[in-house]
Amino acid sequence: MDYRVVYRSVYEYEADVIVNENTTRIVPYDGDNQRLLEHKVDSIPQGYKTYFRDIFDNIVYRIKVTEVHRRLEIYSDSLVRVDAKAIRVDYDFPFDYGFNQFLLPTRLVDPEPFQKIAIELTKGAKSLGEVIESIVEFVRGRIKYSPGATDVNTTAYDAFKLGKGVCQDYTHVTLAILRALKIPARYVMGVVNDTPRATHAWVEVMMPDGTYVDVDPTRNRFYNLGYVKFAIGRDFADVSPVIGSFVSSGRGQLKNVLVEVRKVAD
Amino acid sequence: MLTRSIAYRIYWAGRYLERIENIGRISIIAINSGISLDSVAKGYGLEGQKELFDYIRTSFEYLRENIRSFAGERLMIEVNEMELRINSSKEDLLGYFNGIISSTVSLGNALESYFNDRGSPLRVRSQQENQPEGK
Structure with a gap:
C-alpha cells in the first residue's frame, strides 16, 4: 500500500534567532516492510542540509539555518510503500535470545x-x-x-x-x-x-x-x-523527530505539528 | 540578534565616533596652547586646517552610514544633532570643537543605552521536542 506522508513542525521564537540547528528523523524508514519511494526534507527559512543513516538505519537530516528568523518550519514530504508482514507469534516462551x-x-x-x-x-x-x-x-x-x-x-x-x-x-x-x-x-x-x-x-x-x-x-x-514508521530505537531519545538547539535572546516553542497520511495506491 | 555584518558596522561606528572626538579634544588643547590647527592637521598627516575639517566631515559620513544600518530613530536624532554641529560656523573655533565633543558624548551615551536596552543576552537554547502523543 502506498502512502503520501507529510510531516510539518512549526517553531516560533520570542526574539530573533541567529542560528538554528536541528537533527530530524521525519522521513519514513526505508527497510523491513517499508520502501521509501521518494522523499524531500526542507525548512523555511532554508538552511544547510546534510543527510546520513544512524546506527538503527534511520534516515537522519541535519538542517542548520543561519538566516535570522522568528519562525521556523521543518517539513518532509514522502512517498512510501508499506507491505504486510508474515506474522507468527506462536513461538515457545521463554526463549533465550542471547545478547541483544x-x-x-x-x-x-x-x-x-x-x-x-x-x-x-x-x-x-x-x-x-x-x-x-x-x-x-x-x-x-x-x-x-x-x-x-x-x-x-x-x-x-x-x-x-x-x-x-x-x-x-x-x-x-x-x-x-x-x-x-x-x-x-x-x-x-x-x-x-x-x-x-x-x-x-x-x-x-x-x-x-x-x-x-x-x-x-x-x-x-x-x-x-499498517502504520508508517519513521524511526526505530531503544527509546524515545533515539528517535525524537526533531531535536536541536538555537541561539537567541528569547525563548522558543513548538507551535504546532501537522501530520498527513494519504493512501495513494493499494 | 547580532549578525557578523552588523557587528562589523557597530565596530566601525565606534571607531569613527572615537576619531571625531579625538580630533575635537586635540584641537581644543592646541587652540588653548596657541598651536595652529594647521599643525594639528599635519599631526594627522593632513595638508592643513581645511583638510582637518574635511576629515571630520568624512568620518562623520561613514559614522552615519554605519549607525543607520542598525539604529533606531532616537540614535538618528543624535546623529543629526552631530551633523548640525559639524556644519555650524567655525568663527569661534573653541565653541565649534566644544560643540562637536558635546555631540560625540551625547551620541556615545545614546549608543550605550541602545545596547543596554537590548534585553537578555544571546544564549544557546534547546529546541522543544515533539512528544509522540497519538491515540
Missing part, C-alpha cells in the same frame, strides 16, 4: 523495577503471543491516556507510577516489561495510517526467527498495523 542491544537498559526505559511484575504477569504463558497480549492488557489497565501528564523526559517507571501518559509512555512501559523478560523489543516512532493528529509511538517485538512484530499498546492493536 534492545535488551539493555536506557535512560528512559530501565527494565529493573519491572522484573517482579513481568514474572507475575507471564505465569503460565506458553507462547510469545500470549506474553505480548497479557503485557499490553496489563499496561492498558495501569496507564490512563492523559496528554500533558508526562513529557519527553519521563521515564517508563515514572509514567508507570503516575498511571498516566500518552502513547510514548504506553510504549516505554511495554518495552520495559518485555526487556525485563529478556525479550528484545524496540521503540517505533511514526504515524498511524488513519487520520493521524500527531506522531505516534508503538512497539516492535523481536521473534526468535529475527523478525519483528508490531504491537500498539495505546490503541490495543496487534500485528500488521
Whole structure:
C-alpha cells in the first residue's frame, strides 16, 4: 500500500534567532516492510542540509539555518510503500535470545523495577503471543491516556507510577516489561495510517526467527498495523523527530505539528 | 540578534565616533596652547586646517552610514544633532570643537543605552521536542 506522508513542525521564537540547528528523523524508514519511494526534507527559512543513516538505519537530516528568523518550519514530504508482514507469534516462551542491544537498559526505559511484575504477569504463558497480549492488557489497565501528564523526559517507571501518559509512555512501559523478560523489543516512532493528529509511538517485538512484530499498546492493536514508521530505537531519545538547539535572546516553542497520511495506491 | 555584518558596522561606528572626538579634544588643547590647527592637521598627516575639517566631515559620513544600518530613530536624532554641529560656523573655533565633543558624548551615551536596552543576552537554547502523543 502506498502512502503520501507529510510531516510539518512549526517553531516560533520570542526574539530573533541567529542560528538554528536541528537533527530530524521525519522521513519514513526505508527497510523491513517499508520502501521509501521518494522523499524531500526542507525548512523555511532554508538552511544547510546534510543527510546520513544512524546506527538503527534511520534516515537522519541535519538542517542548520543561519538566516535570522522568528519562525521556523521543518517539513518532509514522502512517498512510501508499506507491505504486510508474515506474522507468527506462536513461538515457545521463554526463549533465550542471547545478547541483544534492545535488551539493555536506557535512560528512559530501565527494565529493573519491572522484573517482579513481568514474572507475575507471564505465569503460565506458553507462547510469545500470549506474553505480548497479557503485557499490553496489563499496561492498558495501569496507564490512563492523559496528554500533558508526562513529557519527553519521563521515564517508563515514572509514567508507570503516575498511571498516566500518552502513547510514548504506553510504549516505554511495554518495552520495559518485555526487556525485563529478556525479550528484545524496540521503540517505533511514526504515524498511524488513519487520520493521524500527531506522531505516534508503538512497539516492535523481536521473534526468535529475527523478525519483528508490531504491537500498539495505546490503541490495543496487534500485528500488521499498517502504520508508517519513521524511526526505530531503544527509546524515545533515539528517535525524537526533531531535536536541536538555537541561539537567541528569547525563548522558543513548538507551535504546532501537522501530520498527513494519504493512501495513494493499494 | 547580532549578525557578523552588523557587528562589523557597530565596530566601525565606534571607531569613527572615537576619531571625531579625538580630533575635537586635540584641537581644543592646541587652540588653548596657541598651536595652529594647521599643525594639528599635519599631526594627522593632513595638508592643513581645511583638510582637518574635511576629515571630520568624512568620518562623520561613514559614522552615519554605519549607525543607520542598525539604529533606531532616537540614535538618528543624535546623529543629526552631530551633523548640525559639524556644519555650524567655525568663527569661534573653541565653541565649534566644544560643540562637536558635546555631540560625540551625547551620541556615545545614546549608543550605550541602545545596547543596554537590548534585553537578555544571546544564549544557546534547546529546541522543544515533539512528544509522540497519538491515540
